[in-house]
Amino acid sequence: MEPIIIQSSSHSYAIHIGENIRYDLSHYITKKYSSILVVTDEKVADLYLNDLIQVLPQSNIYSIIVPVGEQSKSMEQFHRIQTKAIESHLDRESLIIALGGGVVGDLAGFAAATFMRGINYIQVPTTILAHDSSVGGKVAINHKLGKNLIGSFYPPKMVVYDVNTLQSLKKKEVRSGYAELVKEALIANKSFFHTLLNTNLNHIDNFKLIDHLKKGIKIKAKIVEEDEKEAGIRKYLNLGHTLAHALEAELGYGTITHGEAVALGLLFALFVSENHFNNKLPLEDLKKWFQSNKYPFQLPALNPEVLMAKMKSDKKAVNNNIQMVLLKEIAEPCVIEVDDNALYFQLQAFLEYIQVKIRN
Numbered sequence: 575m576e577p578i579i580i581q582s583s584s585h586s587y588a589i590h591i592g593e594n595i596r597y598d599l600s601h602y603i604t605k606k607y608s609s610i611l612v613v614t615d616e617k618v619a620d621l622y623l624n625d626l627i628q629v630l631p632q633s634n635i636y637s638i639i640v641p642v643g644e645q646s647k648s649m650e651q652f653h654r655i656q657t658k659a660i661e662s663h664l665d666r667e668s669l670i671i672a673l674g675g676g677v678v679g680d681l682a683g684f685a686a687a688t689f690m691r692g693i694n695y696i697q698v699p700t701t702i703l704a705h706d707s708s709v710g711g712k713v714a715i716n717h718k719l720g721k722n723l724i725g726s727f728y729p730p731k732m733v734v735y736d737v738n739t740l741q742s743l744k745k746k747e748v749r750s751g752y753a754e755l756v757k758e759a760l761i762a763n764k765s766f767f768h769t770l771l772n773t774n775l776n777h778i779d780n781f782k783l784i785d786h787l788k789k790g791i792k793i794k795a796k797i798v799e800e801d802e803k804e805a806g807i808r809k810y811l812n813l814g815h816t817l818a819h820a821l822e823a824e825l826g827y828g829t830i831t832h833g834e835a836v837a838l839g840l841l842f843a844l845f846v847s848e849n850h851f852n853n854k855l856p857l858e859d860l861k862k863w864f865q866s867n868k869y870p871f872q873l874p875a876l877n878p879e880v881l882m883a884k885m886k887s888d889k890k891a892v893n894n895n896i897q898m899v900l901l902k903e904i905a906e907p908c909v910i911e912v913d914d915n916a917l918y919f920q921l922q923a924f925l926e927y928i929q930v931k932i933r934n
Contacts, residue, residue, distance in 0.1 A: 578788065580795045582711060582729040583802050589709060589733040589791060591784055596622065596698065596736040600631040603696070603732075607669040609634035611659055613682035614673040615642045618700050622739060626673055626698065636662040640681065644827035647681050647715045649724075655685040669694050672730075675701035675747075676708070676832065680722070683713030687728035697730045700739040702751020703833050705787050706758070708733050710798040710808075716827065720887045721819045727803055735787065737780050748775050749869055750833025753814075755786055756860070757840060758793040761810045764904045766793075771859060775867045810907040813899040814839030817921075820884035821873075830870055837869045838928070845924045846917070847900040850910065855901060861928075875933035878921045882914065 577588035590602060610630055614623055619639045627635055638658045640646040659668075672682035672695060679697050686695035697708035714725025743751075752775060759767035766789050773782070794811065801808040818839035822832065841864070844857040865871065885896045896917060900910050925932055 575784075578791055578795060580709065580729075581799050584729060585731070587730055587732050589735065589795075591735040591737065591787055591791075593780055594736060594738050595734060596625055596739065597629055599626065599698070599734055600629050602734055603631060603669075605669075605694075607632065607694070608667040609636065609662065609664050610669045610671060611655075611662060611664055612637040612671045612673055613640065613655060613678055613685065614638075615640050615646065615675075615678055617642045618674045618678070621742060622673060622700060626671070636664075640678065644677055644716070644822070644832070647677050647722075647827075649715060651681060652685060652715050655682065656689060659685070659689050664689065664693070666690050666693055669696065669731075671696045671698055672708075673698045673700065674704075675699065676704045676706070679704055679708050680712075680714050680725070683711075683728055683730065684715055684725055687713055687726045692728065694731045695728075697733040699733065699735050701743060701747055702740055702783075702787070703747065703754055703831075705735070705751065705791055706754040706794060706811075708735075709791055709794050710811075711802065719823075720884070721822055721827075737783055737787070740783065741780075745775070745868065746831055746834065748778070749837070749867060750831035752786075752867075753833035753836040753840065753869075755790045757811070757813050757836060758790040760840065760901060760904055761813050761899075761907045762793045762796075762905050763789065766790075767856075767904055771856075771863050809897075809909050810899055813901070813907060814843050816885055816888065816896065816898050817842045817881070819888050820881045821876075823884050824876065824881060825873070834870055837864050838871070841928065842921070842924050843898060843900060845927065846898060846912070846920050847902070849920055850900055850912075851902055853902065855904070871928050871930070873930045875931035876925055877933045878918055878925065881921060882918055 575592045577590045640651045670682055670686040672679045686693050699708045711727050711729030713728050714722035717723045797808055814836045818835035821835045844855045895911050898912050899907050
């Protein structure tokens, strides 16, 4: 299967997607590295770490296992990886492999970006959600005051995406990944969006999954090639993330998955778009699709003022003003600076719309 090629400012890299291609990793790695450090989490290690180590093309192979979940995107785990790299005598000709979902990819990628001022790394995603985070070169860890506030733009050397590893995902992880696919469809491809609305997440075979992943990745690839450092249209990829990041920070990282938070954020973005542009978007259709696929809308009571404060601390805010990606129509995104008072009342109305209690 032909790879998708992405051109970054520093180099081009290939995204290989297929069945059981993790066993072909040694064929994709053509450079001779002095050593390799595999970063993974506790769950993925049990499933796929040995598969990977057995096919790597050399003997100086090390691994480090981090806890499962968003909490691992922390300074503590970042420091653990750096310590492991130093103790294992990695050098500038070494390689880091991120084996796992978006958390592992972000964490390992940031470690690679900063170890000895930057060494090569490869993404081997094992979640649907990671189709988004493994492409485009954004790597980061969280701070207790906000998500992804400490990071860099550092593209991988390659992405090797074995869809057979996705068959072990729990339903909530499938939901999480498909929320990002919905986001990509909303900003760029109306036909793909309607295809997704006709998809039952309980019945997805590998053929359909590969098709959806390729469509989503190609949307993101086109955007990041044109705007690698998020100076312009790459901001469109933040559709739904203004509220999503605030919800994750307020509820506690890991309480709901990133994609489940994005699903709520997408509904909010459409809700605000309809009010701002006085247009009609498929808000109700999307809400029904999320509900039919069991996305969690049963949240504890939330305080709009607290959520607003967290939105202002998000990296997308400018001069303490909240910027949101809105839609004039499907596939017609734009970035709007939203007035605090107007946004507060819309947030309050939105929480009532999805039947979340307001906390004072």
